[in-house]
Amino acid sequence: MSSTTATNSPTTVREPMLPSTYRVLRREQETADTVTLTLERDGEALAAACEPGQFNMLYAFGVGEVPISVSAASDVGEPLVHTIRSVGKTSAALARLKPGQSLGVRGPFGNVWPLDDYEGHDIVVIAGGIGLAPLRPVVRRVLERRASFGHLVVLYGARHPSELLYLEELERWRASPDTTLGITVDRTTGVEWMGPVGIVPRLLARARFDPIETGLFLCGPEVMIEPCVREALTRKLPLEQVHVSLERNMHCAIGLCGHCQFGPHFICRDGPVFAYPDVESLLRVREL
Amino acid sequence: MIQDLEPVVRAHPFFDGLPDELVKFLTGCARNVRFDAGQMIFRQGDPADEFFLLRAGRVSLETHDPARGPLVVHTLEPGEVLGWSWLFPPYRCYWSARAVERARALAMDARCLRRKFEERPELGYAMMLRVGRVLSDRLHSARLQMLDVFHDGDK
Amino acid sequence: MWIADVEFLEALVAGLRQRGFRVVAPVERDDAIVYDEIRSAQELPRGVGDEQGPGRYRLVERGDSARFGFSVGPHTWKRFLFPARTTLFSATLEDEQLRFEPAVLPEQRYAFLGVRACELRAIALQDRVLIGSGHADAHYAALRAAAFLIAVQCGQAASTCFCASAGDGPRATDGFDLALTELLDAGEPRYLVEVGTDRGREVLESLPHADASEADRGAARAASEAAARQMRELPAESLHGVLASVREHARWDDVAERCLGCGNCTLVCPTCFCSKIEDSSELSAKRAERVRSWDSCFSFEYSHLHGGDVRTSTRSRYRQWLTHKLDTWHDQFGSSGCVGCGRCIAWCPVGIDLTEEVRVLCDKDAAAAAPVEGDV
Structure with missing residues (x-):
């Protein structure tokens, strides 16, 4: 093995750690700490296609690089769309970028939500907080290919009404055919919010779907997974039909740096989307 | 308007699986109530003398802070139930309940219910199982909300 | 298999240096055997052995003239193939124009003299990770492709060694360009030479050597058998899932x-x-x-x-x-x-x-x- 691989000419190996230059085309302030950036590739080369579930490594000049999911699917040459929440120094630097400013992009990396496996089925999307961003492309795709899927249920939990993303789009989803939208918040005053207060799994208990023919896609804080799985079980949804997106520290995004290991998996390469049974026992291990 | 409430009571999901005979036995405690949007159903410290089974509309459980106004801790949807302070002394409401939108509910008299539970322990057990389930769900829910899981920035 | 005298080492180092390799080999420094560039085989340790145990490493006098009479020390070859610090790119931002300049790929051609069987295996494992799993690491790949590997078959095991149960040690069978077995007779050692690649053969052919006798081959086998007598072992060949x-x-x-x-x-x-x-x-x-x-x-x-x-x-x-x-x-x-x-x-x-x-x-x-x- 070593002798054959080592004789490959090193000059033919593309440097996978080198970003390409992109420019902010549009910046939408979603909430106090979250923005959606639309990014256009600088120069002649075409942007790579990004599928729902995948992520790019976004590089803020001189500050650092972080993995950010695509919040819209894009074809080859189309602008990339990322929703970024300011939680650390790099994400804060990215969230400060204004139209016309540049950043580096590597990607896309990771696998995709297995939506194609659920054609003709009901689709349940459960998002917590910023977890709606990686799931928005799933909802959009179902709505674009409306006839290919059954009932669509979107359940979304946020900390506070002021932290809800994509407000206008949520209203469009609510008005879409054969679609149920449930939004709940953890805390509120009674003046600003007339909707449900409580946790997302409660919405699942009341949602309409056919458990045998449903794909459930879940992205949110890891703490949310078990309560949602528990409700799914109560509704007799087979757990092989539950797909979760996981997160760990990530430096290289190509399975070389070691940081994102989760048991046998490299989340960057084998994930970020996993069928729940594949990670169920790992999720029970603390500090894994 | 006089109405036979038995089918209405039977239709409420809380009583799913309860034998018809026991539903009939309970119906005497029930009355039909309506609330306008914004109307208080009960307030913290009120006597807890009724058990509400929500049939339509959304109801919030809340408290009030002089500076921040009403603080909502939970909301209830049709098919859910409201209140268990009526089960335990001193029978005082712990939280306030308000109809967020126009709401309809069955209100069951607490003394009447407690008396019937004593009289028919199998009914008392069936009801406690249902209340226990609700309590358990609410406790899990409250714990998760307490964790503030969506607030995950670097501290 | 061939046999060579101790002068072979000097000719080997010189020959590799002439071909543009930086020859890296074990040297004695700070009371340990470490890997560093050498210009002459004279820099190899002579008659130095080691004693190792849990949390313990010290050099000892062997009382012979072995050049490779020790087991592995604190250094590994990864410090050359996968350096502790590598600049990947530089970027400039001027007038809102962000440009990336990839770092120049390393051009060093290393010849490692004295690579043990466990270390060959380690290099193969790093090849699998850094070259063979989808996205290749260009810096590693460049250094690795150029590297010339001269294995030395172990004639002894440290008390900390367990290659026989963990890998395919202690005798290296492939993954090297040349492999040497040090034969310690009275006086200066001789070397049994095995060829692993055409590149290795080409280097060997330019150096003084002779056909190995059956006795020499037997001595080499005996050395490896001695090294296989190890105190430590893993409880199973594979711990996958355990x-x-x-x-x-x-x-x-x-x-x-x-x-x-x-x-x-x-x-x-x-x-x-x-x-x-x-x-x-x-x-x-x-x-x-x-x-x-x-x-x-x-x-x-x-x-x-x-x-x-x-x-x-x-x-x-x-x-x-x-x-x-x-x-x-x-x-x-x-x-x-x-x-x-x-x-x-x-x-x-x-x-x-x-x-x-x-x-x-x-x-x-x-x-x-x-x-x-x-x-x-």
Whole structure:
């Protein structure tokens, strides 16, 4: 093995750690700490296609690089769309970028939500907080290919009404055919919010779907997974039909740096989307 | 308007699986109530003398802070139930309940219910199982909300 | 197989240097055998051996003229093929124009003299990770493709060695350009030479050598047999699925009581490949660079997620290291990540012995008695 691989000419190996230059085309302030950036590739080369579930490594000049999911699917040459929440120094630097400013992009990396496996089925999307961003492309795709899927249920939990993303789009989803939208918040005053207060799994208990023919896609804080799985079980949804997106520290995004290991998996390469049974026992291990 | 409430009571999901005979036995405690949007159903410290089974509309459980106004801790949807302070002394409401939108509910008299539970322990057990389930769900829910899981920035 | 006198070494070093290689070999420095560039075979240690044990390493006089009479020391060849710090690119930002300039790929051509069987195996494992799993590491690939490997077959094992049970040691059979077995007769040693590649053959042909006799071959086999008599071993050929099944074993708490979390084991390990990416900018804020450097799963930051670190306890960090090395490496790369070199045993400041930890962790009776994490 070593002798054959080592004789490959090193000059033919593309440097996978080198970003390409992109420019902010549009910046939408979603909430106090979250923005959606639309990014256009600088120069002649075409942007790579990004599928729902995948992520790019976004590089803020001189500050650092972080993995950010695509919040819209894009074809080859189309602008990339990322929703970024300011939680650390790099994400804060990215969230400060204004139209016309540049950043580096590597990607896309990771696998995709297995939506194609659920054609003709009901689709349940459960998002917590910023977890709606990686799931928005799933909802959009179902709505674009409306006839290919059954009932669509979107359940979304946020900390506070002021932290809800994509407000206008949520209203469009609510008005879409054969679609149920449930939004709940953890805390509120009674003046600003007339909707449900409580946790997302409660919405699942009341949602309409056919458990045998449903794909459930879940992205949110890891703490949310078990309560949602528990409700799914109560509704007799087979757990092989539950797909979760996981997160760990990530430096290289190509399975070389070691940081994102989760048991046998490299989340960057084998994930970020996993069928729940594949990670169920790992999720029970603390500090894994 | 006089109405036979038995089918209405039977239709409420809380009583799913309860034998018809026991539903009939309970119906005497029930009355039909309506609330306008914004109307208080009960307030913290009120006597807890009724058990509400929500049939339509959304109801919030809340408290009030002089500076921040009403603080909502939970909301209830049709098919859910409201209140268990009526089960335990001193029978005082712990939280306030308000109809967020126009709401309809069955209100069951607490003394009447407690008396019937004593009289028919199998009914008392069936009801406690249902209340226990609700309590358990609410406790899990409250714990998760307490964790503030969506607030995950670097501290 | 061929046989050569001790002068062969000098000719070999000179020949490789003439071909443009930087010859790196074991040298004695700071009371240890380390790897560094040599210009002459005279710089090789002479008559030096070592004594190793858990948390213990010291050099001893052998009383002979062996040039390779020691086992592996604190250095590994990864310090040359996968340097501790590599600049990946520089970037400039001027007038809102962001440009990336990839770092020039390294052009060094190394010839490693004295690569042990466990180290060849370690290099093969790093090839699998850094070249053979999808995205190749261009810097590693460049250095690796150019490297000329001269194995030295072990004639003795340190007390910390366990290559016979961990890998395919102690005799190297492939992965080298040339392999030497040091034959210690009275006086100066002689070398049995094996050829692994055409490149190796070409180098050998330019050097003085003769056909090896059956007696020489027998002596070489006997040397390897001596090296195979090792004190330590792993409890099974494969630990795939074994350590991952005992993640709540009480032994992890026990080892955490002793482990300092210093990460020495990851630094001396020839297969540990974890690295971190750091971006920085000059004060002018016009130029920035990205540097990749070795990281260790024993550092807190390693598992950092916004909100905190995932592995805060020493228990979880040691468990990650050992479980990855011996078990989940199989899932990721189709083999164990341990070659049995024993460095992590010798260079652990508190003498934690991986083979002993594994033995207890795999002991089914002990596992059954282990308390499980409480239900909260």
